[in-house]
């Protein structure tokens with residue numbers, strides 16, 4: 001398993017990995033707290049996009065938001081990012097991740113499922129993900145596919161950083177429920193090739209291919225990123 005934040009040996013320094021052993025009870029508690037808070041903030045974000053209320057109501061909302069922000073800032077992490085926090089058994093928490101982070105209201109969130117062949121998620125892309133009117137932003141769809149293809153490669157035992165991601169927008173994706181899926185196509189040494197798509201009830205809207213490369217620092221760490229355990 002990868003070491004804590006900081007010097008990775010072999011002269012390699014990588015940010016973002018923290019060893020933080022949590023008991024099952026503590027993990028369950030933190031999971032519930034995170035899910036409840038993040039769901040509330042997601043509703044706030046959506047309400048911010050969609051509100052048409054009067055100025056007094058907006059001013060009232062802003063006072064509450066300022067108070068909520070101050071309450072959350074009473075104590076913060078020592079780091080400027082959540083990172084990947086892991087137990088010594090290899091289980092990991094990517095709770096700040098922009099697509100799957102359970103502590104990140106920007107994440108839709110995507111809840112990933114895996115079987116022997118595929119990784120997939122079914123979720124909602126609502127008003128806060130708009131690009132063209134009523135349609136999902138193309139960059140958001142790229143982000144979705146980056147995550148699902150990268151996770152498919154990782155789950156298949158061939159993780160890597162995105163080297164190249166090629167997106168084909170076949171037709172527009174209306175805001176609303178979507179399904180994203182990816183699969184590992186092949187592995188060539190340190191490079192993993194994955195393919196995938198986003199679809200709606202009317203069929204595929206976006207297709208993608210990605211090359212995921214086991215980075216130099218993970219190679220220097222003797223590939224131990226390949227042995228990482230599951231996500232919490």
Ligand SMILES: CCCCCCCCCC(=O)SCCNC(=O)CCNC(=O)[C@H](O)C(C)(C)COP(=O)(O)OP(=O)(O)OC[C@H]1O[C@@H](n2cnc3c(N)ncnc32)[C@H](O)[C@@H]1OP(=O)(O)O
Nearest residue numbers: 146147150151154159160161162163164211213214215216
């Ligand atoms: C790790 C766990 C991942 C979990 C899932 C995550 C899902 C989300 C994914 C992301 O969002 S990752 C964030 C976005 N991506 C990045 O920030 C990557 C930034 N780029 C890098 O870190 C490095 O450029 C990279 C790791 C991609 C490659 O650096 P290396 O120093 O390891 O590559 P090197 O120069 O040694 O080249 C190794 C091979 O890869 C090839 N290569 C390098 N960069 C490439 C590239 N960009 N595209 C395709 N191939 C590339 C290179 O030609 C060579 O091929 P050959 O072995 O056949 O000669």
